[in-house]
Amino acid sequence: MNDLIRPSRVAEVLCKFGLAPHKGLGQNFLVDAHALEKILAAADIRENELIVEIGPGLGTLTRELAKRARHVVAVEKDKKLTPVLAETLADYTNVQVIFQDALEMDWEDCLEGQAPPYKVVANLPYYVTTPLLMGLLESPVHFSRLVFLVQQEVAERIQAKADTPEYGALSLAVQYYAEVKVKAQIPPRAFFPPPRVSSAVVELTVRECPSAYFGLTDERVLFSLVRAAFGQRRKTLVNSLTAGGFLRSHVLRALDVCRILPSTRGEKLDLAAFIALAQTMTRLREEG
Numbered sequence: 001m002n003d004l005i006r007p008s009r010v011a012e013v014l015c016k017f018g019l020a021p022h023k024g025l026g027q028n029f030l031v032d033a034h035a036l037e038k039i040l041a042a043a044d045i046r047e048n049e050l051i052v053e054i055g056p057g058l059g060t061l062t063r064e065l066a067k068r069a070r071h072v073v074a075v076e077k078d079k080k081l082t083p084v085l086a087e088t089l090a091d092y093t094n095v096q097v098i099f100q101d102a103l104e105m106d107w108e109d110c111l112e113g114q115a116p117p118y119k120v121v122a123n124l125p126y127y128v129t130t131p132l133l134m135g136l137l138e139s140p141v142h143f144s145r146l147v148f149l150v151q152q153e154v155a156e157r158i159q160a161k162a163d164t165p166e167y168g169a170l171s172l173a174v175q176y177y178a179e180v181k182v183k184a185q186i187p188p189r190a191f192f193p194p195p196r197v198s199s200a201v202v203e204l205t206v207r208e209c210p211s212a213y214f215g216l217t218d219e220r221v222l223f224s225l226v227r228a229a230f231g232q233r234r235k236t237l238v239n240s241l242t243a244g245g246f247l248r249s250h251v252l253r254a255l256d257v258c259r260i261l262p263s264t265r266g267e268k269l270d271l272a273a274f275i276a277l278a279q280t281m282t283r284l285r286e287e288g
């Protein structure tokens with residue numbers, strides 16, 4: 001039994017080391033065995049896998065990852081947790097704790113010499129969810145799966161479909177890189193201290209080569225289109241894309257080829273439509 005999952009034990013450990021949860025670092029420690037199980041079920045760890053954990057905190061989830069995986073690399077920003085993790089992870093010889101800001105990690109460097117497969121499992125500090133998530137998806141290192149506990153609102157944005165209020169550039173980017181599943185809702189009482197909002201376990205199965213999967217020649221064109229379309233969300237596509245630097249004549253031609261009305265707004269287009277548009281724009285650019 002992992003005693004760190006008990007709220008009384010968390011309070012005891014914090015007290016022993018003279019610490020209090022650091023709000024600015026998003027320290028809401030997991031104190032619910034059911035939520036822990038949901039994360040582990042989504043991660044579906046095999047004994048040959050290397051797991052990266054972001055923000056091990058007191059080591060509660062880390063211990064469970066270490067029991068299941070070949071090796072765990074845990075990246076923690078808060079150096080004050082050094083003695084805590086030295087104690088709580090003392091029995092786990094396959095864990096390496098790196099005290100660094102995960103946003104500044106060079107994942108290729110960090111995992112050099114370590115054989116794949118790699119997965120990431122984390123109860124994420126909410127204030128850095130989006131940049132961390134995008135950094136991992138865009139990394140040259142292929143993480144086959146990302147399992148995150150995130151704010152419910154972020155989970156909704158990640159899995160949103162076209163023409164819904166939650167839909168936007170984040171939904172499109174994540175759905176381009178990965179297949180998204182929201183596995184469970186986790187109430188605030190599962191954490192110490194409880195956050196103000198509910199959370200959700202999100203499972204992302206990352207495509208090995210998304211451009212090949214979608215038959216896309218130049219993914220930079222896709223991301224430029226998405227940025228332009230959602231940078232000025234209320235504008236029609238022809239206006240937002242032209243304002244975003246695309247040639248008006250190419251935009252009008254491409255919209256015609258893709259059978260999209262120029263007066264449509266970007267939020268109406270799903271990923272497949274954005275990909276078709278990107279592919280057509282790329283072809284028009286190449287034709288001059």
Ligand code: SAM
Binds near residue numbers: 026057060076078100
């Ligand atoms: N994994 C622990 C658990 O489930 O109880 C703690 C999760 S807590 C929500 C988030 C953790 O991420 C904290 O330990 C915090 O110090 C750490 N953290 C915050 N910002 C970070 C960053 N930029 N890089 C790495 N760790 C960070």
